[in-house]
Amino acid sequence: MKILAIGKNYVTNLEDKNVGKTGQQIIFSKPESSLAVNCDVEYPDFTKQLLYEIELVIKIGKQGKNISLENANSYISEIAAGIDYTAKDVFNESRENKGPWDLSKGFDGAAPISSFKPVSNFSNLDDINFDLKINGEQKQVGNTAFMIYNFAEIIAFISKFMTLNPGDLIFTGTPVTGAGEIQKGDRLQLSIEGELLLDFKMI
Numbered sequence: 044m045k046i047l048a049i050g051k052n053y054v055t056n057l058e059d060k061n062v063g064k065t066g067q068q069i070i071f072s073k074p075e076s077s078l079a080v081n082c083d084v085e086y087p088d089f090t091k092q093l094l095y096e097i098e099l100v101i102k103i104g105k106q107g108k109n110i111s112l113e114n115a116n117s118y119i120s121e122i123a124a125g126i127d128y129t130a131k132d133v134f135n136e137s138r139e140n141k142g143p144w145d146l147s148k149g150f151d152g153a154a155p156i157s158s159f160k161p162v163s164n165f166s167n168l169d170d171i172n173f174d175l176k177i178n179g180e181q182k183q184v185g186n187t188a189f190m191i192y193n194f195a196e197i198i199a200f201i202s203k204f205m206t207l208n209p210g211d212l213i214f215t216g217t218p219v220t221g222a223g224e225i226q227k228g229d230r231l232q233l234s235i236e237g238e239l240l241l242d243f244k245m246i
Contacts, residue, residue, distance in 0.1 A: 045211045046073040046154060048098070048127055049197055052216025053189050063191045068200050071144055073127075073214075077153040083244045084152040086227040090130035093245075095225045096217035097175035097183045097233055100125040100156055101194055103211040110202040115195035116168060118207065121159035124173055124233035124240050127214050128153045128225075154214070157233055157241035165236075168194050175221070176232040183221035190216060 050069035054060050086093065104120025127148070134147035165171055168187060175183040187193065192200070197215060201207065225231075225245055233241040 044075055045205075045208070046075060046077065046214070047071070047201060047211070048073060048148075048214035049192065049216050052191050052197075053185065053219050054191060055189070055219045057189065060189070060191055068192055068197065070201060071148065073149045073154050076151055077149050079152045079155040079243075081156075081158060081241065081243070083246045084155050086225075086245050087130060087150055087152065089150075090132055092131040093225050094129045094131045094222060095175075095177075095182075095231070096127045096129070096222045097173065097185065098125055098127050098214040098217050099123070099171065099173055099185075099187065099235070101162075101198075101213050101215060102159055103198075103207045103213070104162075104209055106206060106208050107198075107202055108206045110199050110207070112195050112199045115198040115202075116162075118198055119162045119168075119194060120209075121161055122165060122171070122235070123157045123159045124235050125154060125156040125214055126175075126231065126233070127217065128155075131224075155231075155241065155243060156212075157235075160235065160238075160240070171235065172237070173233070173235045176234075177225070177229050179230075179232075182223065183218050185218035187215075189218070192216075 102121040
């Protein structure tokens with residue numbers, strides 16, 4: 044199973060969507076061991092600055108390579124909500140040395156994820172609402188209409204370079220505003236279309 048993610052994929056205003064569309068998407072990966080499924084997550088002891096981002100996560104339902112844009116959404120089987128954690132201090136140090144992102148984004152627990160909902164539950168993939176509350180306070184609110192690259196464009200792009208297999212997961216980007224630093228003891232609640240799908244604590 045592959046876990047892939049896209050960076051810098053949301054805009055604040057719909058009219059800005061095409062401005063950021065260069066055709067070169069920012070894609071990175073997380074190891075399977077970074078997943079934390081419906082459970083509390085241990086705050087890693089190697090960082091003093093852990094940042095959160097809520098993202099929608101799509102699961103691939105069938106194998107595909109060089110997938111056409113027109114057929115790409117048919118490869119999605121389910122959708123979940125997840126957190127892309129970044130150990131920012133580790134990330135900054137790596138970038139200063141022109142190193143990879145792996146340790147800052149691929150540590151154990153770096154990808155908490157909710158249970159999945161069938162893609163058939165969503166009538167319009169370009170209009171899905173999702174949000175994150177921390178300690179009961181609304182922190183991030185997103186809608187897929189504000190994605191620079193939508194689900195189909197992400198799938199078609201990635202499949203040019205690598206075969207997508209059933210069970211592969213793709214984190215599809217975070218809203219522009221509201222991402223921030225998490226603390227030990229914080230409670231995170233992730234919802235899609237008002238339905239709470241993930242409720243966990245940093246311990």
